[in-house]
Amino acid sequence: MERETGTREMLCVDHVSKVFELENRKRICAVENLSLTMNRGERVMVVGESGCGKSTLVRMIAGIEMPTGGRILFNGKNVPDLRGEELRQYRRQVQMVFQDSGHVISPRMTIGEFLREPWVCFERKSRREADELVRYSIQRVGLDETYLRRRPHQLSGGELQRICVARAIALHPQLLICDEATSALDVSVQKQILDLIREHVEESGCSVLFICHDLALAENFGDRIAVMYRGNIVEWLSGDHLRRQALHPYTRLLLDSVFSIYDEPDKPIPFLPEEDVRFCLPEGGFDENEKQGRTGCLFCARCEWADEECRKKCPELRQVSPGHFVACRKRSPIV
Numbered sequence: 001m002e003r004e005t006g007t008r009e010m011l012c013v014d015h016v017s018k019v020f021e022l023e024n025r026k027r028i029c030a031v032e033n034l035s036l037t038m039n040r041g042e043r044v045m046v047v048g049e050s051g052c053g054k055s056t057l058v059r060m061i062a063g064i065e066m067p068t069g070g071r072i073l074f075n076g077k078n079v080p081d082l083r084g085e086e087l088r089q090y091r092r093q094v095q096m097v098f099q100d101s102g103h104v105i106s107p108r109m110t111i112g113e114f115l116r117e118p119w120v121c122f123e124r125k126s127r128r129e130a131d132e133l134v135r136y137s138i139q140r141v142g143l144d145e146t147y148l149r150r151r152p153h154q155l156s157g158g159e160l161q162r163i164c165v166a167r168a169i170a171l172h173p174q175l176l177i178c179d180e181a182t183s184a185l186d187v188s189v190q191k192q193i194l195d196l197i198r199e200h201v202e203e204s205g206c207s208v209l210f211i212c213h214d215l216a217l218a219e220n221f222g223d224r225i226a227v228m229y230r231g232n233i234v235e236w237l238s239g240d241h242l243r244r245q246a247l248h249p250y251t252r253l254l255l256d257s258v259f260s261i262y263d264e265p266d267k268p269i270p271f272l273p274e275e276d277v278r279f280c281l282p283e284g285g286f287d288e289n290e291k292q293g294r295t296g297c298l299f300c301a302r303c304e305w306a307d308e309e310c311r312k313k314c315p316e317l318r319q320v321s322p323g324h325f326v327a328c329r330k331r332s333p334i335v
């Protein structure tokens with residue numbers, strides 16, 4: 001069933017880059033000149049291999065990391081320029097859930113103290129009022145009040161993740177960012193966490209930016225999907241179109257790599273040909289210093305379609321049908 005999403009643009013990532021300067025004078029480009037928009041109430045999924053810059057992108061959106069180029073507009077205001085009360089309000093409106101919640105909660109805190117924080121910090125509630133709200137929060141994620149007295153090491157991974165979701169949604173943020181929030185959980189717990197998020201999103205109309213590796217989940221949960229490769233979006237399309245209409249060779253390769261329980265045991269697993277080691281790092285990003293003078297498509301060294309032209313010029317994201325953008329000159333019908 002088609003869900004109605006707001007048409008008003010809430011987030012605009014406008015030609016954003018992030019270059020990390022390392023001690024050995026190397027410069028890693030984790031996100032390169034990337035643009036993306038999100039409407040109110042929309043669910044956007046970001047997929048791509050480890051190290052392609054997904055976390056760096058969402059950390060910049062959350063205001064944890066500063067971009068080295070471009071603008072990130074949230075309701076029209078540039079996030080890196082926010083200061084004082086505006087920044088405080090932004091931190092309230094944009095909440096993040098991480099993969100490893102065990103590290104997010106201080107081992108010295110009780111779960112009750114952790115859940116109380118947003119009410120005290122943002123709503124200036126008294127301890128008594130906050131405790132009342134926290135009891136409601138924890139019940140909402142299916143845990144009972146006895147958990148409030150426990151410390152993080154006394155909870156399982158799935159329970160910790162519920163606590164983090166409970167805290168993230170407590171103050172009804174406009175944007176919920178999930179950075180592989182379900183990747184470390186077994187499938188039944190993953191489903192519980194997703195149901196929680198889904199339920200909240202449907203109730204509150206909040207937008208979700210969700211990073212995952214699971215293409216079936218991206219397709220099922222997302223309105224739109226951004227496929228990232230080495231700091232760039234190489235394909236941007238509707239969740240409904242992923243399987244049948246994806247065009248970029250990298251997206252196709254990801255789709256072909258998905259295992260199915262119906263697969264023949266001896267089905268060959270597709271693999272990426274060896275990377276151009278001259279400028280790529282062992283895991284993700286690319287070395288800015290080495291990239292100087294290189295102009296071709298980032299994927300061409302691993303692409304079966306690539307020709308001389310692909311090695312000369314980096315393709316831009318181009319619209320191939322309404323809402324479907326591809327950065328590939330060989331596979332996009334408009335050349």
Ligand SMILES: Nc1ncnc2c1ncn2[C@@H]1O[C@H](COP(=O)(O)OP(=O)(O)O)[C@@H](O)[C@H]1O
Pocket residue numbers: 020021028029030048049050051052053054055056057281283284285286
């Ligand atoms: N703080 C940092 N300092 C230096 N390099 C970083 C930092 N954070 C990320 N990187 C590098 O940026 C690239 C992208 O990382 P990341 O955004 O974590 O990728 P992903 O989330 O897609 O796995 C990687 O090469 C990573 O090593």
Ligand SMILES: [Mg+2]
Pocket residue numbers: 054055056179
């Ligand atoms: Mg990551």
